[in-house]
Amino acid sequence: xxxxxxTPKFQVLKTxxxxxxxxxxxxxxxxxxxxxxxxxxxxxxxxxxxxxxxTDQGEVPNGYNVSRSTTEDFPLRLLSAAPSQTSxxxxxxxxxxxxxxxxxxxxxxxxxxVL
Amino acid sequence: EDKVVQSPLxxxxxxxxxxxxxxSYEVTNFRSLLWYKQEKKAPTFLxxxxxxxxxxxxxxxxxxxxxxxLFSILNITATQTGDSAIYLCAVGSYRLDSGGYQKVTFGxxxxxxxIP
Numbered sequence: 001x002x003x004x005x006x007t008p009k010f011q012v013l014k015t016x017x018x019x020x021x022x023x024x025x026x027x028x029x030x031x032x033x034x035x036x037x038x039x040x041x042x043x044x045x046x047x048x049x050x051x052x053x054x055t056d057q058g059e060v061p062n063g064y065n066v067s068r069s070t071t072e073d074f075p076l077r078l079l080s081a082a083p084s085q086t087s088x089x090x091x092x093x094x095x096x097x098x099x100x101x102x103x104x105x106x107x108x109x110x111x112x113x114v115l
Numbered sequence: 116e117d118k119v120v121q122s123p124l125x126x127x128x129x130x131x132x133x134x135x136x137x138x139s140y141e142v143t144n145f146r147s148l149l150w151y152k153q154e155k156k157a158p159t160f161l162x163x164x165x166x167x168x169x170x171x172x173x174x175x176x177x178x179x180x181x182x183x184x185l186f187s188i189l190n191i192t193a194t195q196t197g198d199s200a201i202y203l204c205a206v207g208s209y210r211l212d213s214g215g216y217q218k219v220t221f222g223x224x225x226x227x228x229x230i231p
Contacts, residue, residue, distance in 0.1 A: 004157075035221075042119075043158075043203070043221040090157065099165055101217045102147045102207030106157035 002026050006091050006107035013081040013114045021076040021110050023091030030096035032074040033058070033104065034066065036087040043090065049074055050096065081114045088112070117142040119222035121204050127228045132194050136225045138204030139186040146217055147207040148180050148187050153224065154200045161189075161202075194229045201226050 007022045025032065033048040035058075045058030049068040063085060065077040074093075078085060088111050092104035118141045128134055140148070147165045151158035162171045164180035164187060171178050175194075180187045191198055201224040209217045 040223060042223040043205075045218065099147055099163060099207075102149060102205075102219055103160050103163060104158075104219060105160070108156045 004091055004093055004105055004107035006089075006110050008110060009108065011110060011112050013078075013112065015082060015114060017081050019078050019081065021078075021089055021091075021112075023074045023076065023107060024072050025074075025091075025093040025105070026072065027093060027105065028071065029093035029105070030071065031094045031101065032068065033092045033094075034064070034074070034076045035090045035092065036060065037090060037109075038087050046076065046089075078112075083114045086112060086114045117206065117208060117218070117220040119204055119206050119220050121202075121222035121225050123225060124223065125226040125228070127230060128194055130194060130196060130229055130231050132229075133190065133192045134194060134227065136189040136191075136202050136204075136227070137186065138188070138222060140204075140206045140220075141185065142206045142208045142220060144208045144210070145182070145206065146209050149205045149207065149219070150178055150187075150189050151203040151205065152200045153203055158203055191227075194227075196229050196231060199227060199229045 004025045030051050034046040035043040037043050044060050047066040049055045090109050091107040120139050122137045149163045150161040162178045167182040175192045178189045203224045204222040205219050207219050
């Protein structure tokens with residue numbers, strides 16, 4: 001059972017480049033989220049989706065776009081990379097009913113460096 | 116603004132010791148409190164607590180929630196080197212305008228190192 005799969009695991013970008021972080025889950029979860037984790041800051045929500053075709057902003061959305069065309073996939077796009085976007089990015093998914101909504105299943109993360 | 120504060124930020128203990136990790140929170144529309152363990156990669160779910168005073172246990176780990184005082188503790192007894200990790204506390208809350216999505220606010224974590 002693969003769970004939540006993120007690619008790539010590592011990426012180095014130059015300032016101004018764009019790229020897409022991929023995320024796929026095979027648990028048929030309705031909810032999916034993107035977080036970034038920075039030292040001393042904890043995990044912060046970038047964008048989330050409650051189902052195919054529905055996305056919304058989290059607390060740090062600037063510089064990122066998302067789309068959700070299928071239940072399984074939730075890619076995160078960096079439009080024009082900046083050094084402030086150097087971070088570890090986690091994709092997560094969860095069920096959509098009851099208290100299970102709060103239990104996030106995380107991918108292994110993407111470590112991104114922007115030079 | 117929702118806030119989750121963990122203490123201590125780091126801890127070094129010897130194998131066999133018992134440790135207590137603390138988590139206090141201030142959130143609007145509290146729904147649940149969660150503990151995760153993060154080793155080198157993804158956080159993995161340990162416990163979810165929704166009611167005060169009811170202890171959740173899994174082997175040597177246990178946790179309890181106090182909704183009146185707005186805190187939770189995670190206890191680890193007879194620690195082993197495999198318990199070395201960052202332990203994250205998170206609080207789930209609901210928003211009326213989010214299409215059912217429930218926001219989860221994470222603390223910075225407590226880094227636990229268990230030495231032989």
